[in-house]
Amino acid sequence: MQSAEARRWLAGQLAAAGIDEADYESCLLLKAVGVSALDLRTAPHQQLRPEQREQLSHWLKRRQQREPLQYILGEAWFYGLRLQVSPAVLIPRPETEELVEKALPHLPPGARVADIGTGSGAIALALAAQRPDLTVYATDISADALAQARANAEALGLNIQFLSGDTLEPLRPYAPFEALISNPPYIPQQNIAGLAPEVRDFEPQLALTPGPDALHFYRCFAAEAAAYLRLGGQLWLELEAPLAQQTAALFNAPLWHELQLLRDLSGHWRFLTARSGPAS
Numbered sequence: 001m002q003s004a005e006a007r008r009w010l011a012g013q014l015a016a017a018g019i020d021e022a023d024y025e026s027c028l029l030l031k032a033v034g035v036s037a038l039d040l041r042t043a044p045h046q047q048l049r050p051e052q053r054e055q056l057s058h059w060l061k062r063r064q065q066r067e068p069l070q071y072i073l074g075e076a077w078f079y080g081l082r083l084q085v086s087p088a089v090l091i092p093r094p095e096t097e098e099l100v101e102k103a104l105p106h107l108p109p110g111a112r113v114a115d116i117g118t119g120s121g122a123i124a125l126a127l128a129a130q131r132p133d134l135t136v137y138a139t140d141i142s143a144d145a146l147a148q149a150r151a152n153a154e155a156l157g158l159n160i161q162f163l164s165g166d167t168l169e170p171l172r173p174y175a176p177f178e179a180l181i182s183n184p185p186y187i188p189q190q191n192i193a194g195l196a197p198e199v200r201d202f203e204p205q206l207a208l209t210p211g212p213d214a215l216h217f218y219r220c221f222a223a224e225a226a227a228y229l230r231l232g233g234q235l236w237l238e239l240e241a242p243l244a245q246q247t248a249a250l251f252n253a254p255l256w257h258e259l260q261l262l263r264d265l266s267g268h269w270r271f272l273t274a275r276s277g278p279a280s
């Protein structure tokens with residue numbers, strides 16, 4: 001089979017399986033077997049080798065089952081970093097890049113910052129890559145996620161202190177911090193069944209939903225995170241847009257001030273930031 005034919009075949013099969021970006025994904029699959037977009041344009045009649053065809057068929061079968069492409073190829077991009085991802089970790093999302101982008105300019109030089117529920121390490125690694133002056137900590141309750149995050153830090157040559165445990169607990173010996181940042185599990189449990197199969201059937205439940213109380217992690221941050229921050233230290237959270245007002249209502253004086261909800265690029269209330277302690 002020639003490479004251009006393979007592209008049409010893959011795109012057709014993917015579209016028939018209900019995949020929106022079938023054409024784009026067909027190019028990514030071909031690139032992963034060594035046929036770049038440039039090759040497709042300059043040498044569309046190049047014959048694929050048998051092992052390339054076999055690999056593509058194998059990946060196609062998995063993708064037709066709606067396994068996310070990032071798990072199939074074992075990589076995802078976040079803030080310009082190539083991260084290895086496995087089904088132990090959430091595939092990092094573009095909204096979370098926005099959280100990093102919003103927080104970065106506010107972090108004081110030399111700040112000690114912790115990413116809670118680090119998953120692939122996405123937030124912590126982006127912060128460390130952008131700001132070598134920061135000391136970055138990252139926690140997760142999942143040992144498999146932490147192993148993946150550690151592997152990513154090593155591959156990228158970035159220095160993060162990884163800690164295992166529940167929510168804020170592992171940070172206790174290292175407090176106070178200048179900033180805490182988190183994209184915790186926030187999808188209401190009853191919404192999981194209605195999600196795309198890629199998310200519902202493949203991403204770790206532990207990363208998606210906190211269980212019956214959708215605000216579980218926000219209640220915990222509202223009640224306890226101020227004690228882990230210097231006075232005036234910053235909290236940066238991603239949240240479930242329809243629950244934004246309810247989430248914000250948890251962060252009250254005197255533990256918190258300068259509370260703000262921020263929109264994502266799609267216009268949804270997606271982030272919350274606040275400073276610890278009473279307003280001065």
Ligand SMILES: C[S@@+](CC[C@H](N)C(=O)[O-])C[C@H]1O[C@@H](n2cnc3c(N)ncnc32)[C@H](O)[C@@H]1O
Nearest residue numbers: 092117118119140141142166167183184185207
């Ligand atoms: C929504 S994912 C975010 C992953 C990553 N920060 C990102 O933005 O791509 C939430 C992460 O929180 C972790 N997690 C779930 N419950 C936790 C808990 N009680 N304490 C710490 N981490 C937890 C999950 O294992 C998962 O890696």
